[in-house]
Amino acid sequence: MVKDLNIEFKLNTMVIDINEEKQITAMNKEEGLFILNAKAVILAMGCRERARGALNIPGYRPAGIFSAGTAQHLLNIEGLMPGKEVVILGSGDIGLIMARRMTLEGATVKVVAELMPYSGGLKRNIVQCLDDYHIPLKLNHTIIDIDGKERIQGVTLAKVDENRKPIPGTEEYISCDTLLLSVGLIPENELSQSMGIKLDPVTSGPIVNERLETNRKGVFACGNVLHVHDLVDYVSEEAGIAGRNAAEFVKYLNSQPDTVNGEIITLIPESGVRYTVPQYLNPEKMEEILTVRFRVDNVYQNKNVSVYYNDKLIVKRKKKIMAPGEMEEIKLKKQDLFSFPSLNKISLRIEE
Numbered sequence: 001m002v003k004d005l006n007i008e009f010k011l012n013t014m015v016i017d018i019n020e021e022k023q024i025t026a027m028n029k030e031e032g033l034f035i036l037n038a039k040a041v042i043l044a045m046g047c048r049e050r051a052r053g054a055l056n057i058p059g060y061r062p063a064g065i066f067s068a069g070t071a072q073h074l075l076n077i078e079g080l081m082p083g084k085e086v087v088i089l090g091s092g093d094i095g096l097i098m099a100r101r102m103t104l105e106g107a108t109v110k111v112v113a114e115l116m117p118y119s120g121g122l123k124r125n126i127v128q129c130l131d132d133y134h135i136p137l138k139l140n141h142t143i144i145d146i147d148g149k150e151r152i153q154g155v156t157l158a159k160v161d162e163n164r165k166p167i168p169g170t171e172e173y174i175s176c177d178t179l180l181l182s183v184g185l186i187p188e189n190e191l192s193q194s195m196g197i198k199l200d201p202v203t204s205g206p207i208v209n210e211r212l213e214t215n216r217k218g219v220f221a222c223g224n225v226l227h228v229h230d231l232v233d234y235v236s237e238e239a240g241i242a243g244r245n246a247a248e249f250v251k252y253l254n255s256q257p258d259t260v261n262g263e264i265i266t267l268i269p270e271s272g273v274r275y276t277v278p279q280y281l282n283p284e285k286m287e288e289i290l291t292v293r294f295r296v297d298n299v300y301q302n303k304n305v306s307v308y309y310n311d312k313l314i315v316k317r318k319k320k321i322m323a324p325g326e327m328e329e330i331k332l333k334k335q336d337l338f339s340f341p342s343l344n345k346i347s348l349r350i351e352e
């Protein structure tokens with residue numbers, strides 16, 4: 001699409017700074033350090049994987065410990081097999097997908113261990129990537145020791161209590177030559193922060209309005225840098241919205257009213273809802289229908305997603321199952337928002 005539209009792009013190029021005037025400092029081998037001046041910026045830096053250092057697991061630093069993404073790269077891009085006997089820590093989608101991938105390539109995945117009482121991944125991935133291959137999933141478990149000096153030889157698993165602390169006496173040694181870590185993604189927002197963009201402490205991504213615009217006018221965000229997505233399809237959808245709005249911003253630069261001073265409705269995540277994206281909206285600027293995405297904080301069965309306008313219940317929708325690993329959504333209609341007098345707050349709750 002980029003080529004069809006004749007859009008210039010630069011590979012192997014690292015943006016090292018964006019300032020408040022939307023001046024971008026980047027570097028690559030051919031041009032060295034260079035500066036670009038932008039009228040609008042779309043932040044789409046994605047996430048990085050949480051590494052072993054963040055986990056405080058004791059032990060030496062033997063070979064054979066990979067992030068799930070590194071193992072995926074080795075297998076899919078380089079055609080290299082990371083190992084034969086595998087333990088996976090973390091049951092997010094990447095960990096689950098890698099359990100299947102390693103199995104299909106001939107490895108034995110001995111166990112997927114998960115600290116939480118539920119998997120962080122999609123239900124369909126648990127079925128299709130673990131159950132179908134008889135790979136055990138141990139919930140409420142973590143690794144408390146890594147054995148091996150040159151190459152990893154095994155790990156010690158232990159059950160954890162409700163405070164996620166290992167329970168003495170539940171230790172179990174599992175031999176392996178490979179440990180894959182799939183223990184969370186961190187939105188890559190160092191550049192955003194250095195240009196004064198406000199982040200949501202729950203998503204670790206920028207706080208945005210209905211057009212995915214951050215608190216800096218003309219700076220938009222989409223994809224995993226905004227919040228960690230379960231499906232790449234939603235990333236593409238969001239990217240389209242950010243692109244359209246950035247183009248509009250450039251076109252009508254001088255006539256763009258300041259959203260922050262406009263008619264603002266705040267979206268508030270309440271009982272059972274961890275966050276919403278967007279976090280606020282201006283009904284005048286939104287499209288006819290706005291999709292609000294959110295995640296729940298636990299596994300809920302046969303509960304309702306309730307939407308309140310200024311504390312008045314507007315919608316109550318029953319869901320058979322909701323889990324933290326799956327993004328949820330509600331749709332807001334522009335017409336409904338306008339017909340509600342002095343609306344300034346929309347809350348989302350999980351209720352009976």
Ligand SMILES: Cc1cc2nc3c(=O)[nH]c(=O)nc-3n(C[C@H](O)[C@H](O)[C@H](O)COP(=O)(O)OP(=O)(O)OC[C@H]3O[C@@H](n4cnc5c(N)ncnc54)[C@H](O)[C@@H]3O)c2cc1C
Pocket residue numbers: 013014015016044045046047049068069070072094097185188191222223224225229230231232233235
């Ligand atoms: C390890 C891993 C495995 C996954 N596997 C699957 C899968 O099998 N199926 C699936 O549907 N989804 C998968 N996902 C999810 C999917 O990859 C993401 O939802 C999607 O790629 C997010 O798109 P994005 O454009 O927001 O970020 P990304 O695809 O991560 O793209 C961000 C890009 O920005 C670049 N970048 C970052 N900082 C800078 C900078 N300072 N200067 C220049 N460039 C920069 C990065 O190099 C990267 O190319 C996986 C995710 C991960 C992390």
